[in-house]
Amino acid sequence: xxxxEAVSGWLRRAADSDVWWSFKRSPLTVSAAIVSxxxxxxxxxxxILAPHTPFDPATLSLLDGLKPPVLVGEGGEWRFxxxxxxxxxxxxxxxxxxxxxxxxxxxxxxxxxxxxxxGLGLVSGYVGGTLDAIIMRxxxxxxxxxxxxxxxxxxxxxxxxxxxxxxxxxxxxxIVGAIGLSFWVQYARTVRGSVLVEKNKEYVQAARVIGLxxxxxxxxxxxxxxxxxxxxxxxxxxGLAVITEATLSFLxxxxxxxxxxxxxxxxxxxxxxxxxxxxxxxxxxxxLALLVLAVNLLxxxxxxxxxxKLR
Amino acid sequence: MLAFILxxxxxxxAVLLTVGxxxxxxxxxxxDPINAMVGQDTSMEERAELRExxxxxxxxxxxxxxxxxNAAQGKFGLSYRTSEPVGRLIVERLPxxxxxxxxxxIFAMVVGVPMGVYSGLYPRHWISRVMQAVSLxxxxxxxxxxxxxxxxVFAVMLRLLPSFGRGDTVALGGWTTNxxxxxxxxxxxxxxxxxxxxxxxxxxRLVRSEMLEVMRTDYIKFARARxxxxxxxxxxxxxxxTLVPVITIAGLQLGAIIAFAIVTETVFAxxxxxxxxxxxxxxxxxxxMAAYLLLIAFxxxxxxxxxxxxxxxxxxxxxxxVGAGKGAH
Numbered sequence: 001x002x003x004x005e006a007v008s009g010w011l012r013r014a015a016d017s018d019v020w021w022s023f024k025r026s027p028l029t030v031s032a033a034i035v036s037x038x039x040x041x042x043x044x045x046x047x048i049l050a051p052h053t054p055f056d057p058a059t060l061s062l063l064d065g066l067k068p069p070v071l072v073g074e075g076g077e078w079r080f081x082x083x084x085x086x087x088x089x090x091x092x093x094x095x096x097x098x099x100x101x102x103x104x105x106x107x108x109x110x111x112x113x114x115x116x117x118x119g120l121g122l123v124s125g126y127v128g129g130t131l132d133a134i135i136m137r138x139x140x141x142x143x144x145x146x147x148x149x150x151x152x153x154x155x156x157x158x159x160x161x162x163x164x165x166x167x168x169x170x171x172x173x174x175i176v177g178a179i180g181l182s183f184w185v186q187y188a189r190t191v192r193g194s195v196l197v198e199k200n201k202e203y204v205q206a207a208r209v210i211g212l213x214x215x216x217x218x219x220x221x222x223x224x225x226x227x228x229x230x231x232x233x234x235x236x237x238x239g240l241a242v243i244t245e246a247t248l249s250f251l252x253x254x255x256x257x258x259x260x261x262x263x264x265x266x267x268x269x270x271x272x273x274x275x276x277x278x279x280x281x282x283x284x285x286x287x288l289a290l291l292v293l294a295v296n297l298l299x300x301x302x303x304x305x306x307x308x309k310l311r
Numbered sequence: 312m313l314a315f316i317l318x319x320x321x322x323x324x325a326v327l328l329t330v331g332x333x334x335x336x337x338x339x340x341x342x343d344p345i346n347a348m349v350g351q352d353t354s355m356e357e358r359a360e361l362r363e364x365x366x367x368x369x370x371x372x373x374x375x376x377x378x379x380x381n382a383a384q385g386k387f388g389l390s391y392r393t394s395e396p397v398g399r400l401i402v403e404r405l406p407x408x409x410x411x412x413x414x415x416x417i418f419a420m421v422v423g424v425p426m427g428v429y430s431g432l433y434p435r436h437w438i439s440r441v442m443q444a445v446s447l448x449x450x451x452x453x454x455x456x457x458x459x460x461x462x463x464v465f466a467v468m469l470r471l472l473p474s475f476g477r478g479d480t481v482a483l484g485g486w487t488t489n490x491x492x493x494x495x496x497x498x499x500x501x502x503x504x505x506x507x508x509x510x511x512x513x514x515x516r517l518v519r520s521e522m523l524e525v526m527r528t529d530y531i532k533f534a535r536a537r538x539x540x541x542x543x544x545x546x547x548x549x550x551x552x553t554l555v556p557v558i559t560i561a562g563l564q565l566g567a568i569i570a571f572a573i574v575t576e577t578v579f580a581x582x583x584x585x586x587x588x589x590x591x592x593x594x595x596x597x598x599x600m601a602a603y604l605l606l607i608a609f610x611x612x613x614x615x616x617x618x619x620x621x622x623x624x625x626x627x628x629x630x631x632x633v634g635a636g637k638g639a640h
Contacts, residue, residue: 137329138329141326145570146571148571148574149573152573159593160341160595247453250574251573252589270459274467276467285460289456293447296447296451
């Protein structure tokens with residue numbers, strides 16, 4: 001009973017808030033939200049919604065190979081609305097499963113970057129001194145390089161340390177780790193900056209006076225007050241993480257073709273692009289572009305909506 | 312000014328040293344330099360002997376100094392993949408990447424600045440709105456997707472431009488150039504657009520917002536009141552004052568262009584350093600990765616330094632500040 005009341009109270013407050021109001025007022029944001037929702041839903045319900053299971057060899061037939069999309073070329077069939085690739089896999093189903101993988105990797109790597117960045121930023125800002133100097137100098141040096149380069153380097157080092165077969169098995173974890181490690185700096189800098197402001201406030205001093213452990217003060221008292229900007233960075237980074245994963249997979253150092261993400265699908269399609277089978281590349285490409293565009297629009301809106309200076 | 316330059320130099324050296332340490336650890340501890348040099352059937356004794364001779368048993372700091380000394384002379388050992396000297400592999404491919412990056416940067420500046428100026432001067436004109444929308448899409452599309460779309464349209468459908476390789480190149484000493492043949496120039500078009508598009512949108516947005524800001528200032532109103540022509544106001548007064556941030560971003564982006572050439576080179580099978588780096592990542596070719604890392608770090612640091620010095624050329628306020636002993640920052 002209390003729980004439902006709490007939920008309805010929260011909903012009422014959410015409906016009254018200016019964040020919701022600014023959301024309703026922007027048709028672009030609303031359509032971006034709808035597009036994102038549709039893509040995410042189609043991706044995560046792919047085992048139920050997808051017309052085929054593209055990576056089960058038993059259901060594939062080479063006779064279905066290279067069929068064009070239904071409405072465009074001759075020989076298209078309604079069984080394969082967006083056509084098939086050279087092995088007879090349905091492009092639509094591949095896209096749905098691929099999007100799910102791209103989103104999973106994107107979310108997971110943002111979480112890794114966020115946890116790492118928040119942790120290092122809290123420690124750096126709260127403890128200060130030599131530790132702070134070391135963490136921030138490392139951050140400076142890493143910021144000199146584009147994230148994609150750092151991610152490529154980490155991926156290459158992991159390949160140097162383990163065998164190729166082993167790498168294909170754990171490819172998804174390697175990618176999440178590599179992208180996460182290449183995006184932590186922004187979180188760490190933001191959190192450190194906010195912590196430096198917060199730690200001299202009275203509530204932190206009070207917590208220190210009553211003898212709370214530093215870890216508890218950081219997590220229970222400081223962290224909730226620095227989360228706002230972090231969440232905005234996370235939303236904007238989600239699009240970037242999805243692009244980075246797609247780029248790595250396109251370059252052939254991301255997810256293997258046995259577990260294709262959108263980037264892998266585009267790479268595989270690109271190999272036959274010259275012979276005119278455009279649909280194998282273009283449809284995953286359009287999906288990726290729409291997804292990133294929608295997520296970026298949502299991120300931009302969130303940044304403006306949460307920024308009191310712009311109201 | 313001298314103190315400022317010295318401080319920037321010290322910072323640059325610190326960054327290079329840090330990257331050098333990372334590269335050294337990769338080179339020495341992730342890969343085994345011996346395996347690249349000897350065959351499968353070399354005995355353990357011979358390996359140990361070679362190890363001793365190459366100084367791989369020396370203390371790590373000594374090895375690090377030797378590694379940096381060799382790196383400064385362009386000696387990075389042998390590639391695990393092709394067994395060629397890494398230095399030569401990179402030097403062979405350097406011209407391709409630098410020419411591509413240069414063309415992309417020029418394209419981004421030459422197209423991006425006028426677009427930014429126009430949409431900053433007439434923010435409500437429909438052309439400006441179209442440019443804004445296109446730039447949003449340009450930021451959201453990954454580089455490789457833009458490349459693929461360009462190939463699809465201009466190479467596969469229209470058959471106008473080549474979609475892979477450098478075309479014909481002319482060797483000038485050790486430097487191979489695309490600029491002297493028609494085929495070479497044609498081959499440059501699509502990759503340069505692909506590589507420069509992101510920077511173009513960035514520069515355009517930056518110039519636009521700076522122009523919007525500057526046009527509201529008093530000295531522009533005063534220039535109007537003096538009866539100067541629009542042309543003199545827009546370009547002599549307004550654009551000139553937007554140049555400091557534009558130079559910063561464009562300069563820093565030059566480094567990003569060289570790094571992002573990795574993606575463009577893969578899409579267009581462009582035989583540059585980026586392609587070499589991707590191959591080395593795929594094969595875990597550690598010496599090439601370490602050398603590329605150091606080279607990129609060096610380029611980045613050099614570019615940042617040049618950008619800082621350019622400030623003095625562009626912004627007279629900095630010169631007078633430093634002269635008054637206040638420091639530049």
